[in-house]
Amino acid sequence: DKIMINSSILSQPKLITEGARLLGEQCIVASIDAKQDSSGNYKVFNHLDRSLTSLGVVETCLVAQDAGAGEIFLNSVDQDGTKMGFDLKLAEQVCSKLKIPITICGGANHPDDFATALKIKNISGVAAANFFQYSEHSVTVLKSYLKNVSRADLRLDSYCTYGDTEFLKNGRIARKSDERLKELLFEHHKKEVI
Numbered sequence: 001d002k003i004m005i006n007s008s009i010l011s012q013p014k015l016i017t018e019g020a021r022l023l024g025e026q027c028i029v030a031s032i033d034a035k036q037d038s039s040g041n042y043k044v045f046n047h048l049d050r051s052l053t054s055l056g057v058v059e060t061c062l063v064a065q066d067a068g069a070g071e072i073f074l075n076s077v078d079q080d081g082t083k084m085g086f087d088l089k090l091a092e093q094v095c096s097k098l099k100i101p102i103t104i105c106g107g108a109n110h111p112d113d114f115a116t117a118l119k120i121k122n123i124s125g126v127a128a129a130n131f132f133q134y135s136e137h138s139v140t141v142l143k144s145y146l147k148n149v150s151r152a153d154l155r156l157d158s159y160c161t162y163g164d165t166e167f168l169k170n171g172r173i174a175r176k177s178d179e180r181l182k183e184l185l186f187e188h189h190k191k192e193v194i
Contacts (some may be wrong), residue, residue, distance in 0.1 A: 004073060006031040007048050009060065013067055020068030028071075030064035032057060034090055035077040042090055045077045057090070058097050065100050071124070072102045079107030081130055086117045095122035103127055111142055111171040115150035136172070145171055 003023065008015045009030055019028045034057040035045040042057040061072050074094055076087035084107050091104045101124030104117055108128035117126045131137055139157075145167055146152035166174040176184070 001027065002029050002071075003027055004029045004031045005069075006033070007046060009064055010044070010046060010053065010055070013063060016064055016067040016069050020070070025068050025070035028069045029073050030061070030069035030071070031073040031075070032060055032064070033075045033077050034087075042093065058094055061094050061098055065098055069100065071100055072098065073127070074102055074104050076104070076106035080105070082107050083109035083130070085109060085113040086126065088117065088120065091117060091120050091123060095120055098122060101125070105129075111137075111145040111167075112150065114142065115146055115152055118146075118152055118154075141173060142171075 003019055005016060005019070005028065009032065016028055016030060033045040033047050034042045035052055037043050037052060044053045044055040044057055044060050045051070046053055057074075061074070064072060072094065074091065076090055079085070079087045086104050086107050091102070095102055099122075102122055103125035104123060105127040108114060108126070108131040114126045114128075117123055131142075132139065143154060143156050144163075144165065146154060147156065148163065148165070149167055165176075168174050
């Protein structure tokens with residue numbers, strides 16, 4: 001359903017236009033890696049040769065939007081893997097100038113990081129990797145936290161909503177009381193022998 005274009009934005013920007021023409025803008029996602037330079041300005045980071053370009057992130061996002069991209073996937077190289085939260089300053093700079101949806105990535109540590117990012121106008125999504133891969137967090141638990149604790153407006157893709165669940169300060173599920181756990185046990189039936 002979606003095609004993500006990253007380094008080709010720099011070398012073949014017409015690829016966005018051609019893809020949008022053939023498949024529709026909604027299918028083309030411009031993936032942009034952002035990194036601050038020594039002056040604190042956000043520049044496009046070329047992940048292929050691991051170099052910081054002279055291209056401004058906001059300007060590159062605008063070029064992608066004008067070329068026909070239907071969405072921006074914005075990764076903060078500085079925050080990626082740090083567990084210090086999303087780069088909200090970067091997100092706000094880009095979101096204030098663009099009309100298309102933006103998904104941000106890089107730095108998630110706590111479910112509140114997602115809730116805070118989702119409050120930024122024009123943020124349509126938040127993405128994370130380490131948050132899920134190196135902890136016991138699951139997408140279902142995160143969505144339940146966001147819906148039940150942060151009151152975020154989102155859909156749950158499971159019948160498992162954790163609606164009666166309490167969460168700890170670190171965003172993890174709190175242990176239920178022994179009484180509640182007994183209520184949740186299945187009634188045991190001996191194996192039927194025919």
